[in-house]
Structure formats: C-alpha cells, structure tokens
Amino acid sequence: MTPPIKHQPGSLNIICLDPVQLGQLEKSFREWVEETHRPDTRLSRKRIWIIFLLIRYTGARLNEVLALNPFEDIDYNRRIVSFGKTGDVKSLRKREVQLPESVFNEIWSALNDDAFKEFLTQMFRIDPGHVRRKFYERAISCGFSPAQGAPDVIRRARGVELIQGNVPLPVVQQIMGHSTPNLAASYVKFSDEDMRQLANYFIEKESRNKTSARNMFFGKVCAVRKGDIQSCVDVLTIGEYIITTVITNDSLERLCLKPGLLVTAEVKAPWIMLQKSADEPKCSAENKLMGTVIHIREGEITMEFVIRISDGTSLCAITTRETGSRLGILENDSVWAIFNSFAVILHVD
Template structure:
C-alpha cells in the first residue's frame, strides 16, 4: 500500500467523519444561487462587482484553494488557459514551489470569458483582489439565502467541502492532497512509483470527467500499467492504483495495440456493478476470481428487483455491487460488516485518453 501522510489524511477525513459540511448537491445549489445573484443587476457597476465575487466562488469551489490564494491570482501569469491550470504562488516565500491545480476545460473557458468581460471595463492584473471581509459577507449571504447555516457558506468551509466531495467521488487521496496544497505523501508503493506529474494527470482526468459526468464515479480505478504478459491471442494487464491495489484484466492482443498500452502508462479501469460479487467475512475467499478487494459495507439500498451494496475499500474508493433481491434468501450482509468485492478479469474494461 502507498505510504500516506496520516496527518494530512486526517485534515481531510476529520471533515468527512465529524464536522458538518455542504454535500455535493448543496454545493451545486449554492453555485446556482451565486449565478442567479450575479445575473440580476441591471447597473453595470453592480453587475461587474457581483461577477468578480462569482469568479472567486467558482475558483474556491473547484480548486479547493484558500480565499487568500484566490484573491492573489494574477490573471496574466497565474491562469494557464492552454493547459487548464490555475497556479497558486506562496506569497512572501520566493523559494516555495507554485501549486498547479487543474480545472475542467469547460470551467476554464467560462472563467476566461468572465475575466474578459471584467477586463473590458477595468484593466488590472489583480481583478480578483477584493476585500476579504466583503467577499466573506457575500458568501455568507448566499448560504443563508439557500437556507444553509452561515458558517457552511464561508470560503474555508467550501474548501473543506470540496475536499470531501473529491474523496467521495473516488479521486485518489494523494491527488486530493496535492490539489488542496497539503504536504504530499510518499508516492511509492511496493510495485510502482507515481511522480508528481502523474498524480496531476490523474486529477486532470477526473476533473474533466466530473464536468460532464452523468453516471456515478464508483467502480472506477485510476492507476498505472505495472505488468503486461502477452500470449498468442490475449494479454494479461495489471494496473496498480495510487492506493496500492492491483487490478487485473485480460484483453485481446488487438486491444493491446489499439489502446497503445505500455508499462507505466496511466489508465482507467472500470467494472460494472452487476459483475461484482460480494463475500462476507474477514478471511480472503477461496475462489479463482482474480480481483479481490477487502472493505467495509457502508450503505445498503433495498429495491424490489435488486439490492445495492456500497463497499468502502479505502478512504477514497468505493465499489458498488448489485445483488438480486430475494425475500426467500436474503443476502447476509449488514452495514459495518467486513466484505470482499470480487470480480473476474474479464469484467474489467480499460480506458485511455
């Protein structure tokens, strides 16, 4: 397993497990409120002021940056439109390395358009350099307008909520830590090492999917090809995730060539929920299934046809399994039980960019 920095881990996980923060849907409601509020004024000066606050909100919302970092952005040097990057620099510390945070292409295009609107009325490299107290008041007002507690609408609370949102969407913990500016963990597992650039690439891939996602991110694994064993007709491919899990699949040799797979390439592996088999208990099941991931059942949703089980296999990764509902022979698993998520190598689908 990857050696995480537990102190940084705790700074994120304490929010998810203890402190209250806005959920994904609540963050979206708050964003809608900001957008409607920014569009209302007819006077140019009021509309432009609100547009600046909206931009600050979007940057905090999607980069997880501190308010002070966003207010310090130089629009000429800190926004890389070609690579969809926001660059945060450590003020007062010339030796500190800038932190690059990816945003989706659609968000980058939107932010660029709004900044161009502001620049047409006021030319300044510090267009977002507003009074922090003023910005916080506007954040609190929007939260109260949505019916949320004031404290949950502040920039710091939104930053924390973003961290939880990323983790609940299965983005690997090292990528979340890097985005939020926490000290990075040891990125070397027992089988494969991940560089800083590769961690950022994983984050970028997730953010692009997030911006257009219509389905759940569960059962998606991000990682690197660690082994390729080619046979006469098929090839065995092993992917190592950032959290140290190995995912095994078998593809045709034609698919190997078409995907352009090679050792060290970043890929995504997906498995459909109906193809996941659950096995209760602490001990590893005695079976021939290639992929076995141990976790804890965190949620069960009963339906007339199927029952959905969510198994948490790490702090940032969940697996969904669908089991046929049968009143005559109910599945003997409860929330909190240890369980193994099993799936054959043939159930895994690989994706590359």
C-alpha cells in the same frame, strides 16, 4: 433548509455544504452581481464573484486565490489554474487545477471585459476580511448561518463533492493541494504529471455530466507477462491496489500496453462476488479487495450492494435476491469484493 453535513458524534463538529446548498449559494452570488445598476459596484461584486467561483470549483484556499494573477496564472488554452506560481504564497504546494468548461467560460468572459480588466489593476489583492464578510452575507441571503458561507467551508464542500462523485482520494488530495500518501511501489511511481492527468480526467467527466465511476480503477500498468495466446497485465491503482487482468495478445498490441502506461481497469457488477469474512478469502480469484458496504438496494429478482474500499473507490456487486439474503450482509458490514482476472476490462483514454 437542508442541515449542514457534520462529522459523527464524538468528533469535531465541522460544517459543510451539500450540493443543493452550494447551488443555492452560487445562484445568490450571481443574482447579487446582476441586481446592481451602478457600474463601479458591479465591477467590485464581479471580482468577489470570480473569487467565489475559483474557490468553489478548484477547492483552493482563500489566500491562494487572492494571490493569483488572473492574467498569468490562468491558462486559457488548457483551462488550467496554477497555484503557487506567482504571488505571496509560493511556499504552498504548487499545483494545477482544471476548471469545468462552463465555469471557465464565465471567468474568461469576465476577464476579457475591458472595464473589468482596468478595474483589476490590483488583481485580487483585497482585504481577506472584506471577502469573508461578502461570503457571509450571501450565506445569510440563502437562509444559512454566516459560518456556512465561509471560504474554508466552500473549499471543504468541494472536496466532499469530489469524493461523493467517486473521485479517488489521492486525486482529491492532488486537486485540493493536500500532501498525498506515498503512491510508489518499488517498480512504478505516479509522477505529478500522472496525477494531474488523472485530476483533469475527473474534471472533464464532471463537466460532461457523465455517470459516476463505480467499478473503475485508475492506475498505471506495472507488469506485463506475455504468453502464447493471452497476456497477464498488472495495474497499480492510485490507491496502491494491484488489479490483475488477462487479455488477448491482440488486445495487448492494439492498446500498446506497457509498464508505465496510464489505464482504467473496469469490472462489471455481475462479475463481483462478495464474502463476509475477517480473513482474506482462500479462492482462485486473483483480485480480492476489502471494503465497507455503504448501500444495499433490494429488488424483486436481484440485490445491489455498493462497497467502498479504502481509497474511496466504489464497487457495485449484483446478486440474485436469494443469494443476497443468504449472505446476510448488512450496511456498514466489512466484506471482501472478489473477481478473477478474466473479469477485468482495460481502457486506454
């Protein structure tokens, strides 16, 4: 059995589940629903199963899910679950969370079953204690401790899963319903709709099993300075960094770039330089970001450094083995990731 993820010594011991354990728990719930031949028992178990899926993939609190009206709060055209819209938890932060396509299809199929519709006359309004007991039972069936099956643990694991998938922290906070830090500069703001679009982008990416979003910054154009041949574009990321890029005027017009437009700024790993220094480097590069080295991989010719900056974004830098050794950078070191404005590529989704 894989041990639970816990905080470092000296902090609160908080249980979490890793992706393998989440998969085991999900498999256990599915088998539990299928193993009974009694129709009434199957319907009862299916309701618990749907509650599990909603917590597992939206990161919602148990009371938020139990307050849902699945026939009004789930948008079957957009695959969106709306929390705080109806029920008894209106005081909680209202938000919309998109479901991965495969999970949505499973829930949609269950809710369109006539027998299940008739069974859900009380929606999800059941005793929270009963739900927790069933979750504990499934955890025990996997060889876990009962506490590892708690709804809050599953919710927390979803947040960790998103962060480890390189989803920026403000987007994770949006999905989980946490209050977000101030994401405003004096000249540009991220609206709730902007954050919803960004959250949906990551859920879609996860659903399609795309590669992780290293070296990609998600944000909004905050300034455009047009020259005779090229233009300088500043992007305010959701982590409140300013990424500066220089592009041709043809690209500026083709992408229809203007302040307020949501974009993705990408920088290739070989274009990122590293400097180990407590002070901000004095150099000609416009983009300088402080981060922590979380992984180093050494090959015969090159070395790969993965740096995580404060908003959770991961940057990958590649150097020759000789250069990497000369830098003397170790895991957990603080370093500056440096790249100039010509190294940044803009994408409009």
